Amino acid sequence: MDETTGLRERKKAATRLALHEAALRLAAEQGPDAVTVEAIADAANVSRRTFSNYFSNKEEALFHGDTTRLRRLLQLIRERPASEPPWTALSLAAERFTEEAFGDRDHSWLTRRRQLRGHPGLAAHQVAAYTTIERELAGDLAHRLTGADVALRSRLLAATFLAILRVAVQHWIDHPGGHLRQTIRTALAEAAPPATAGTAGD
Amino acid sequence: MDETTGLRERKKAATRLALHEAALRLAAEQGPDAVTVEAIADAANVSRRTFSNYFSNKEEALFHGDTTRLRRLLQLIRERPASEPPWTALSLAAERFTEEAFGDRDHSWLTRRRQLRGHPGLAAHQVAAYTTIERELAGDLAHRLTGADVALRSRLLAATFLAILRVAVQHWIDHPGGHLRQTIRTALAEAAPPATAGTAGD
DNA sequence: TTCTCAACGTGCAAACTTGCCTAGTGCGCA
DNA sequence: TGCGCACTAGGCAAGTTTGCACGTTGAGAA
DSSP states (O other), X not given: OTTTSXXXXXXXXXXXXXXXXXXXXXXXXXXXXXXXXXXXXXXXXXXXXXHHHHOSSHXXXXXXXXXHHHHHHHHHHHHSOTTSOHHHHHHHHHHHHHHHHHTTOOHHHHHHHHHHTTXXXXXXXXXXXXXXXXXXXXHHHHTTOOSTTHHHHHHHHHHHHHHHHHHHHHHHHHSTTOOHHHHHHHHHHHHHHHHHHTOOOO | OTTTSOHHHHHHHHHHHHHHHHHHHHHHHHOTTTOOHHHHHHHTTSOHHHHHHHOSSHHHHHTHXXXXXXXXXXXXXXHSOTTSOHHHHHHHHHHHHHHHHHTTOOHHHHHHHHHHTTOHHHHHHHXXXXXXXXXXXXXXXXXXXXSTTHHHHHHHHHHHHHHHXXXXXXXXXXXXXXXXXXXXXXXXXXXXXHHHHTOOOO
């Protein structure tokens, strides 16, 4: 995978990741408000100016991981066969997604995420990250729906699905020892009826 | 020390060092001729073009360490009081130099150096590195000499001193378990008479 | 010998980083 | 209230790295 991309692109990705991880670590250690952009840049061994070249603010750096993961989820959903009922496609993509994205999370990552939980400003930014993806997902889902009110129903489906996913992941982060995969399965099953009702393919 | 220089300079130094160390490691592992510039650049995580921005060839990269150390030695000599007899200044500077430069060499460094020993092309480059410094040192020493033939005597003094140092260090590298400091002391004392004869300050 | 090819050294343009600077914001203190 | 101060976002120029192209060289095969 790395072999196909050039050195320049690999280095950019590394810098972005370094900034993201520095932001996460420092925010967990000192509290999100206490961290300065300068401290993050220093920790990632780049200039403050370079931080701005990658992220427009601290929060963006903090949620870069989420953004990346969600974008990957979107891709997984797109890869599901078009013939698959929407909720099935979403569920199976979510299944694969959790394995990929959270299968090998180390303990320190979880600890950090836990320490950031409940911070008001941050939560807003996280929801914003999800919302951005939500619009894209709705657009995709529209192609998988037929019947009346496709625009509305696809938006609802996207919003429901992402909300469930967000809550399930957050729940898993907050409650050590749980199994994310099972949590998500349960959560999706719980919410399946209304979402399945939106299906019109069969 | 790092705190005073900017990020840009620190990164350049780091890149130069990374290239130097990669060159040393690969040359020791595969033999100096088998290593390509490309391999060194890859190991240092920079492009082949960047290698050329730092060094004009493999050998320069390999002897970057020597060059740096010798330049530091020159500085130490310059810091000796002008009133000090030349050979005394040289000896005391050499004393301090060995502590600084070889005091904390790890085992792998010694191993690598040993593996490069005796390679014909490399030896020539190393001597070249010493010769460059030799001219500078001679220039400095001229200020510490009086009497006739200062130009010649300062060149002789510089050449003798550096030759002794080079041999002593090489001997230490080749013979594990020896004490560099003692080796150098012995070597310098051995050669002191002719050099001291060149002194004219007292 | 001639051909081929890998490695090298270097010129050049585009991309990226750094450092400096400015304007804007929010906060504490006189 | 007004002032100073730390932090931030982003414009700009200079410095650095990358990617690519081109000509050269030396070693080995045809």
